[in-house]
Amino acid sequence: MDSAQSGKAQGAVVGVVRETNDGERRVALVPKVVGKLAGKGVQVVVEAGAGAGALIPDDAYVEAGAQIGDPWSADVVAKVAAPDAGELARMRPEQTLIGFLNPRGNADGIKEIAAAGVQAFAVEAIPRISRAQAMDALSSQGNVSGYKAVIVAASESTRFFPMLTTAAGTVKPATVLVLGVGVAGLQALATAKRLGGRPTGYDVRPEVADQVRSVGAQWLDLGIDAAGEGGYARELTEAERDQQQQALEDAIKGFDVVITTALVPGRPAPRLVTAAAVEGMRPGSVIVDLAGETGGNCELTEPGQTVVKHGVTIVSPLNLPATMPEHASELYSRNVQELLELMLDDDARLAPDFSDEILAAACVTRTEEDH
Template sequence: MIIGIPCETRPGETRVAMIPANLQPWADSPVDFLIESGAGRSAGYADQDYIDAGAALAASRDDLFARADIVLQVQSFGANTVSADADLERLRAGQLIIGMTDPLANPAAAKELAERGVSSLSLELIPRISRAQSMDVLSSMATLAGYHAVLMGAVDAPRILPMLMTAAGTLTAARVFIMGAGVAGLQACATAKRLGAIVEAYDVRPAAREQILSVGAKPIELELETDTSEDKGGYAKAQGEDFLRRQRELMTAVLAQQDIVITTAAVPGAKSPILITAEMVKAMKPGAVIVDIAAERGGNCELTQLNQTVIAEGVKILGPENIPARHAYHASQMYGKNMETLLKLILEQGELRLDFEDDIIREAVVTHGRDIINARIRTALGSEPAPGVSAGTVADTVKE
């Protein structure tokens, strides 16, 4: 069994799918790792670190794809819409691709993989169950996004976050408001609190109240009907326009008091909901900062522009892209640990076993052999339900 780890090719992607420490559990197994030279360099991991951990360097990218049975990536087909086409030509029937593939937003990518007989496992589809927490890349990356968003807001705000009592007078603490209390939002709350700000947060899910309190923030409660605001996976559900309009009305008064606002609301596979309209921005303080970490899905602020800083009514609106890549060393450490745990689930004595009776495998595998077998992706493509798939190796289902 050969596992290949190539360089990431999407512009701005500095992470690597596994770090040298993640290779060590397979030191005495039949599993061999093949690394493309420079794969970990941007994240702070040298080729020699991988060699010392037992990996071999591929002669080229073509060589890696030709020899690897499993290819591990951060942004794989579907997620990497800029430069993945060249790798598509390198794939062969029977290979397994594991990475982030943005399958709900780009389900058509699965068709191309299935046509080539390539199996794929999308890390975004790992279910939110206790047993899968150590494989949950979305939570890992959201942790870093929430942390960094506060730093961005602190840098761009015209005031400091903590209260200071000085000989020149007392400097009042900044007010930081977090919209969306998922993993990113809670980490943003905790980070802003550590920096000394007055922190408040809002989430449409009633269950988020205790979570907000647990990180030292004050929950903001609006008079809205929220009984159907959360799906079975713990994610916020898309809400109707009437709900969103009423939410915006009530939120305007809250936003008017804030110095930094961080928006984190996202719905898997869908455009981010607009939480802050242009009219609401007009009600905010001059000098206030909005950090919209949902910018990659269109943004939670109506005025957000991806990878740009917009100034409207004296308010600065930041639309960052791929925030976790800005902390590539630790992002790769977390992503690699998620990947390592997943490999332990699907590898038995050096052989690949995909047990479709397992909830994790059934939910995360998108293509298997020449079929799209994931129910959610088939629905997104308008296909009929897939026939049953039993446990077996990837190659078992490939018919030339």
């Protein structure tokens, strides 16, 4: 029975598409969240095979209350990655788009979305305030990246992570340095500790030292303070960069594993690990560079590749969350649900209130009628 026959107001229709980017296995909504949205009156249309990469069959969506069909005609199109030209051509003016749209690094893409008349919300632009924590997709996916980075490092390492005492002798625990102590960095430190390594964290924001210690890691103090706005580090001055580079170069040489997570939104990744630092590390050491998508934190990084330089393995995985699609999708789906519910009125219709600071910040293109 449709909404007209039942006499009830029709709620918003949300479309869940099948991601087409190479290696992207996540899906924007999982069946558990679809069920919750359906319970509020939201209709969900899922593209056939949308959840396949995350091992979610179409039947699971149908059981949760979704329809399998064309998601591109929905009021809201929920994605993970930004739409390519072909996908954007399937959208119509006044539709709403939610996803990782990279507004600071993909200005041309945002202009194309605006030119199509589509209202777009970039999950990266959600402000990092307490009220928006459940919507913070950068943090949820950063947790996945930080965890997996340590697993990758342990797999590539020629040494044990934990201390082992055997009849043949004692093996010292691996020393792990994490550069950049945001969500991914803290998760990396905590995971390295759980694996038995001896973790140390460094960030240009000294106020995060207590967070580093709270997960059982040591703090590397280089005497630099670059705290910025919105929880991000500000760009260092030339003198600060020189000071940091030399101090880090000396420190890095003493670690078995270095994991870098330092990013400045809209700018190339800061270079923290020089070629000289790599050369000074013990052969068999490992660097996992999570900033490869914006150039990398290591001077010798080759984005998307695993290379060996001076006997050191340098891994630069792109889109690590997509390698753990089940849990990454669950977390992202929850973020999308919270953002969607903030846009709905009491009848589950789309009615975003742009006086709300979260929606105002996250919206990167607006339809004319909303101005």
